[in-house]
Amino acid sequence: MKDNVLHIENLTMQFGGVVAVDNFSMDINKGEIVALIGPNGAGKTTAFNAVTGVYLPTSGRVTLNDENITGLRPDQITARGIARTFQNIRLFSSMTVFENVLTAHHLRRTSNLFSATFRLNAMEEKRMREDTDALLKKVDLYDLKDEMAVSLPYGKQRLLEIVRALASGPKLLLLDEPAAGMNPQETDELGEFIKRIRTEFDLTVFIIEHHMNLVMKISDRIYVIEFGKQIAEGRPEEIQNNQAVIDAYLGGGEEL
């Protein structure tokens, strides 16, 4: 497979007797936007957590650019180029917008504890701050930079979380229900934004989302899972007409 970024192979995640993800495999290629959908409780976030190292997979393998990242810690995985957002927003509540984004630069530091404390890293610190400013300008959050992150309106918080993830310099961005709680207009803007950053930051995007309009509009390919198992894979129009998918959503007793 060409330009493979993320490769998941026979991933299984078990909690006690519950199998949350069952022998799941997938591939994401460079520059793609790939969506993972499925009814509530299908194991989507669990799969995300297994990829980002929050959970240790029961079995299976995850590789990033052909490097095995199974069993690495979340911070190691982020360092290798996977950044993520969370289903329920996890911003740093005691920090401003600016500081939230600045914190992501900590990962790429060259200073050590001593040089940072005694300001021997002034150049680097200056660069971090300038980069943060530049990034905030790019995404139109610069005017809000000194606001406390948690005092922003909901939509902006979602946006800020994505920007914070971008600041860590990822190759692959994982978005966990970024449109949750957004109105249709905000959702549309989000879709445009995701497409825009893919180009501007040379990204590959892996997204979990319930807003079908958004998913169908921006995804290159879609994976569908139910009870932890893959039931379909394909381009948006293929998925829309897939009987198994329709059954899962309508017949599974799920309220959409």
Add this chain to the structure above:
Amino acid sequence: MKKKLDFPHIMTVVIIIAIYAAVFVAEQTIAPTSMLFTVLKKGATYALVAVSMNLLNGFTGIFSLGQAGFMLIGAYIFSIFTIPVEQRGIVYQYYNGGIIQFTLPVVIAMILAGLVAALFAFLIGLPVLRLKSDYLAIATLGFAEIVRTIFQWDKLGPITNGSNMLRLFPTFNDFNIRNAEGNVVVYLSTLVPMIIAGICIGIILLLINSTYGRALRAIKDDEIAAEAMGIHLASHKQIAFCVSSFFAGVGGAMLAMYQTTVQAKSFTTAMTYEILLIVVIGGLGSVTGSVLASFLFVACSEWWLRFLDQKQYISGHEIPLLRNGFRLVVFSFIIMIVVLFFRQGIMGTKELPDLFRKKKTAEGGAK
């Protein structure tokens, strides 16, 4: 951080310089026996320890209750290495003068005190920092108790003097400059400890405002998000734990100098609780708050509220309730009121410069 000093920062610097100048003048003019100096000396010591605890509990969100243990280590290391050789025979009376037969200069001994405390913190941090909040609290508390026992063990007597008192090491009064006759020319016994504490707190502030400080605050706010941002939890918690313990160790050395004697027995959990209460009264996450609260706490307990412990008469009538112990009762009620009704403490998460800034709606609204 910013090169340009804005008005709030200028005011802060002015205030700090003014305080130090006032202390210097006061020391030369007021009788050295005044309680004021006792309060300032002990206050400076507690301020350093409280700030170091705040670094853990307030800024990193690690609920550690091992402070007394690290102070004990610091106090012991300092005093063991600074007792003059000729006095060791008296101090280590049951151990033939002990086995350490050299002394280190005060400053080096203080740094060593911090380093040894940090080393212990590193070793204990390896297993316990993985634990969650309350478990961590109780494990560090247990660690402090274990340290206290080990230092009292008879078999270590040649080093630690067993459970007996260490004394005759340099104290704050040795910072006074004396003339040939031994009379004090310049009083520095209060100013120097305040400067030492000031420098240490300054370093902690620099750390808090560095990229590492931001990482620590990120951990406090949300461990999972911090980890997803590439912050290695274990090593950063370890950094906070070791740095905090380093300064707790230095604080322990200062406490030794203040007390003039050191004994493992007195470094109890009650001491840790006392410091924790100071941190809470000052505001978890405010260095200024911890410093202010330390001086207030010490002043109240050692000075201002002392009259509550003595019988008092107003125009011949004895005021009821006042007798030994009443001070502590009043004191505990004040603390309970702060804990229950002023949860943010004196400063919340604000620092001194913030007081000179116009109120930000974002921050003010959160309370």
Add this chain to the structure above:
Amino acid sequence: MKKTFAIIAVVLCFCMLVSTAAFAENVVKIGVFEPASGDSGAGGKQEMLGMQYANFETPTVEIGGETYKVELVYADNGSSTDKAPSAAQQLVSSGVSVVLGSYGSGVSIAGSQYFADANIPAIGASCTNPQVTAGNDHYFRICFLDPFQGTVLANYAFKELGARTAYSLAELGNDYDQGLATYFKQAFEALGGTVIADSFPTGTSDFTSYLTNAQMYSAEVFFCPVSIAYSTQIVQQASSQGVTFPILGGDTLDSNVVANAAKGTDVNVTITTFYQEGANPEFDNGFKAWLNSNSEYLTNNGGNDMIAAVSVMGYDTYYTALEALKAAGSVDSAAVKAALPGVTLTGVSGSIAFDEVGDAIRTSAFVKQVDNASGDWNFVTEQTVD
């Protein structure tokens, strides 16, 4: 929020000013550096009672031709070496001419440097550890020392009780306990006996296993030179464990609290001390009458009017201080300090004079034993060591 704190601070400052406002001329302040709380609180209070009684008896003193009213200034050192510094500092800052105390050697040592720095002399009533007066010129004491007391106890255990194995139990971090235990061990082993020494951490209340240890080692005497708080528990637990060895202690055990604990049991409690009730009937009667005049005094004396030796020592310390003030002819602490080495007087506990270190010249100690039926102390012998 901030206002509240400001108001509290202002009110406190005001209260403080009111409280420290001094009036009346010709007052000489004597500091009472004693534990009123903590493990040694009971002993400290009894020692204070002696000073208070002496102050009641002689409330004024002639200094340099003028009559001064004596004001006792109290500071509770809480029986702990970390609270002692601020208590000492409190006395120093209130301008005392001389300090009395403390019960407990550890706290005396812990406060010592503060008195030295302020050039204020201190007179210990019952702090028997050599370290209190060693290496300084401001600390004096009117009691005997632990090397002496330890030897007396060891002799008594070895010769009178015929013990060859002794179990000694001391509190960790208590300089008095550890010191006396060490001197006892040295003396007892010099006589040819064996001592097994154990220590317990502060705050212990379960002594059963330590008593079991002594039984297991087949100890013939249980030596516990510990605070009143611990000795009462040891005595009671020894009784319920049915131990057969006698319990031997130092001057700290000389308290009606301990005697009460042994009352009605068959535990033999023997101690060395400074004074035996009955030796000075005039003092005894006066003191008892005074104690009975006020319920608070009685409470502080452990509930009855039995005379503790430390009360006598406190009483004598007060008069020693008055003598020093008279000799100095001034209330200046430095003058008092200079006058102290030459002070001699005949106190209730015997004649008092200081040697070059500042220790009392004493060559005898009383040995007393609890009468298990009445809960009184019975005089056994007066021991001297050359």
Add this chain to the structure above:
Amino acid sequence: MWNTIFPYLLSGISVGGQYALIAIGYTMVYGILRLINFAHGDVFMVAGIVMVYMAASGLPLWLCIVLDLAATAIIGFAIERIAYKPLRTAPRMSIMISAIGVSYTLQNLVLYITGGLNQIYPKIPWISDSITIGSATTKVVTVVTPILTILLVFALVMLINHTKVGMAMRAVSKDFETSQLMGININGVISTTFVIGSFLAGVGSTLYFTNYTTVIQTSGAMPGLKAFVAAVFGGIGSVPGAVVGAFIIGIAENIIKGLDIILFKAGLISKPMGLAIFSDAFTFALLIIILVVKPTGLFGEKSIDKV
């Protein structure tokens, strides 16, 4: 060998039973509020002080015990209402600090009332008498304690498993918010927990102070801490776990006190090492080891953090 160890074992079982009664209070409160009630050891101490003053007032002893237990339960209830309830929505650290504040306050109040003097606990007939079992002589209370403890624990487990209140308690400890939504009277359940916990601490205090006779303001600190360690050791939230933990810790600390002679008689050491002083430290070392090896304790349930 057995004769050497037996007396220590007996002391250990006795003190273990007393720790167990305190530990139950810790474990139940933790199970429901996720709060280390640092003041619990002081409630235990206050129970002792109240008893001393009641007995001194001349009331018959049996009435004193009944009133003392009632008073202790009320104190526990009052502490929860005054110091913890207002902080229900605050961060956990705030409540824990409030608990430390309560502990500080109780100790200082007792210091003030007693004037810092040791109080002698009244002698309760029969259980204060001495008996001889095998190679050890001890008080009757030593033997009574474990039996009474096990009976009380049995009653408590029955209460938790077979009554409505018990079911509510279990529900609240499983999921605080959902139970609230299901109409369980949360405050009622929490108060009940505190009342039961304090009552048992009161019983523990009667047994403990009958054995060790002296009460001062700091009497509750160490037993409280040890009981808490026992609760964590056994798996906090689990009543049987707390009891097993308490017995293990009680026995371990007494064995350590006699370790020198045990090792000596076993021929492993030739002279005493002064190991007895490690009796408290060993408890904490045990705690750290169990936390590191099995953070949920011997009988604790594992919980997964949701991301």
